[in-house]
Every structure is written in structure tokens, then in C-alpha cells.
Amino acid sequence: MKPLKLGLPKGSLEQTTVELMKKSGWRVTTSSRSYFPVIDDGDINCSLVRAQEMSRYVELGSLDCGITGKDWTAENGSAVAVICKLVYS
Numbered sequence: 426m427k428p429l430k431l432g433l434p435k436g437s438l439e440q441t442t443v444e445l446m447k448k449s450g451w452r453v454t455t456s457s458r459s460y461f462p463v464i465d466d467g468d469i470n471c472s473l474v475r476a477q478e479m480s481r482y483v484e485l486g487s488l489d490c491g492i493t494g495k496d497w498t499a500e501n502g503s504a505v506a507v508i509c510k511l512v513y514s
Contacts, residue, residue: 428470432482432491433462435473438514442492445513480505 433442439455443462446453452465455473462471474482479493480503490508498505 426468428468430487430489431464431469431471432474432479432488432493433471434476434479434492435460436475438476438492439473441514445511477501 433439433446433453443453443455446464451469453462453471454464455462460473462473464471472488474488474491476493477497477500479488479491480498480501482488483491483505484501484503492511495507495510498507
């Protein structure tokens, strides 16, 4: 089975998202020099992506899923499914 390609928001939501992942049981380590955080789960590959562009990458299949705002998904007109609401920022 291929690893899940997960997009995490870069920028203002980055650290808060890492903390949310930690509360969920994953340890994510980011670096200012890389767009590919390390996660302690071999079944997940993470990428840091601007929240404004996340839905486009999911829609095109570059990512399997991503964390972004409903406003960016609507603004981009992306045909993606909303799995759940995360209120953490």
C-alpha cells in the first residue's frame, strides 16, 4: 500500500497544525529548509503547502488530502470533499 500524501499548511497555521498532530498521537518535525516534514508514521508522507493552494493540489491528485480553510477551497472552486471541520486556530 502506498503512503498517504498529506498536505499540512505552511505559514501562520504551521505550528498550530504540528501541535494538533501531536495531540492526535503523531510527532511531526518541520524545518525552515524543507517543504517535507518528518512524521513518525511510515504510512504518511507530509508536505508543507500554502493553505491557499492546498485544495488545488488535492484536486489534481498531487496530495491525497490536506488541511486548509473552507474559504480557500471555495475561492479556488476546487471539487474536493470536506472530511471534517477542525476548529483549532
